[in-house]
Amino acid sequence: MRNKFAFLRTLALLSSVGFLSAMSNSAMAVDGKSIPGTNCIDQSNQNDVSYHAFYGYLTNDVNGNNRVQCPVVRDTMAARNNHFNFVRVQLRKFNSTSTHCSLDSRNRTGSTGSFRNGSVGGTGYKTLSISQPIQSYYYGPMNISCGLQDNDQLHGYNYEER
Amino acid sequence: MNKKLIASTLILGFILCFLWIELGSPRQPNTTISKQEFDSLKLELENLKLMLSHNEAGKLKQTSFQSQAIQASQQQPANHSDPLSVINKEYNINDNIGNTSKTVEQIALQEKIAMANEAIEIETKLEYLKTELDQEVIDEQWAPEIEQKLSDQFAESAPDDSNLLETDCRSSFCRITIENTANAEFNPREILGDLFTSSEGFYNKTVDNNGKIITELYVSRNGYNLPTIKKTDGFTNN
Numbered sequence: 530m531r532n533k534f535a536f537l538r539t540l541a542l543l544s545s546v547g548f549l550s551a552m553s554n555s556a557m558a559v560d561g562k563s564i565p566g567t568n569c570i571d572q573s574n575q576n577d578v579s580y581h582a583f584y585g586y587l588t589n590d591v592n593g594n595n596r597v598q599c600p601v602v603r604d605t606m607a608a609r610n611n612h613f614n615f616v617r618v619q620l621r622k623f624n625s626t627s628t629h630c631s632l633d634s635r636n637r638t639g640s641t642g643s644f645r646n647g648s649v650g651g652t653g654y655k656t657l658s659i660s661q662p663i664q665s666y667y668y669g670p671m672n673i674s675c676g677l678q679d680n681d682q683l684h685g686y687n688y689e690e691r
Numbered sequence: 692m693n694k695k696l697i698a699s700t701l702i703l704g705f706i707l708c709f710l711w712i713e714l715g716s717p718r719q720p721n722t723t724i725s726k727q728e729f730d731s732l733k734l735e736l737e738n739l740k741l742m743l744s745h746n747e748a749g750k751l752k753q754t755s756f757q758s759q760a761i762q763a764s765q766q767q768p769a770n771h772s773d774p775l776s777v778i779n780k781e782y783n784i785n786d787n788i789g790n791t792s793k794t795v796e797q798i799a800l801q802e803k804i805a806m807a808n809e810a811i812e813i814e815t816k817l818e819y820l821k822t823e824l825d826q827e828v829i830d831e832q833w834a835p836e837i838e839q840k841l842s843d844q845f846a847e848s849a850p851d852d853s854n855l856l857e858t859d860c861r862s863s864f865c866r867i868t869i870e871n872t873a874n875a876e877f878n879p880r881e882i883l884g885d886l887f888t889s890s891e892g893f894y895n896k897t898v899d900n901n902g903k904i905i906t907e908l909y910v911s912r913n914g915y916n917l918p919t920i921k922k923t924d925g926f927t928n929n
């Protein structure tokens with residue numbers, strides 16, 4: 530009887546250790562980040578955008594399409610065919626013309642690259658999602674590029690690496 | 692007695708958990724190819740891996756692999772005529788921040804292996820996309836129209852000193868070939884404008900004998916993906 534009790538107690542202990550290690554392992558498998566839009570820069574002229582540092586967003590101040598570039602910080606440096614679980618751009622739109630963004634990935638020299646485009650239309654708070662896979666390169670830089678429409682606000686972007 | 696049992700079970704538990712974490716953790720992508728023309732490169736790669744396992748980094752400079760795989764992965768010579776110099780600099784940085792678990796030579800070898808894998812993968816993907824496009828039927832409703840739009844978009848947005856050499860669209864994707872000088876560098880994606888708003892692209896730049904940069908760009912039709920190499924073809928998708 531005593532042995533049986535000890536066995537059950539040991540089994541429970543083992544299960545707990547196993548469960549905790551499994552949880553910690555799965556937590557390491559993905560890495561998400563959420564970055565304010567103020568980290569993006571205008572591709573051609575910094576005077577074409579304004580930064581609202583307190584709220585962390587950027588506004589397109591010119592009429593028509595204006596491209597901004599937003600850095601993606603990688604944690605996983607290995608090349609992968611399917612690097613992200615998701616990439617989302619948080620926008621506030623005042624113009625119903627679609628806003629287009631793309632996720633760009635290059636190798637270290639920039640001689641090879643991959644990209645994935647997405648778009649969102651309508652007005653109000655919108656989420657542009659790029660959920661399809663993209664190729665990443667060994668220690669290659671990545672960024673999100675958006676063509677903002679009139680008065681579009683880029684509030685932030687978030688992504689989860691595999 | 693009980694204390695001994697618990698202690699030994701705890702130790703066993705920790706060993707099991709360690710094995711679980713080690714064996715279950717994600718590994719670096721293992722890219723394998725079956726193309727005949729890369730066989731020699733694969734052999735060299737295997738040699739490199741062997742050298743890494745035997746920590747014989749000194750032999751690296753004697754291999755012909757250096758001139759094959761690294762040059763293939765650095766197809767834009769520009770200011771990096773010796774790609775190894777760039778890499779070596781990075782090793783030193785790694786060394787300075789105190790990587791005690793691996794030697795500089797081991798890191799260098801691992802990096803060369805990763806870059807060789809990447810070069811092979813890029814070459815393979817380019818060849819695969821070319822073959823797939825050549826085999827695809829032409830959608831007469833879509834292909835001529837998008838080719839014309841691409842041509843117009845290029846005329847409007849491409850920098851000076853650049854030429855559109857080819858647009859070849861079929862039914863689910865296009866190949867666009869552009870020539871430009873080093874002074875007219877641009878992001879290949881941007882010549883597409885807003886024509887491909889929900890698509891996927893892949894590009895590769897090489898330098899021809901005249902010093903012109905040739906960009907081969909593949910882009911999928913909106914709502915489509917580029918063809919992917921299936922595992923059954925001998926490749927690994929991670």
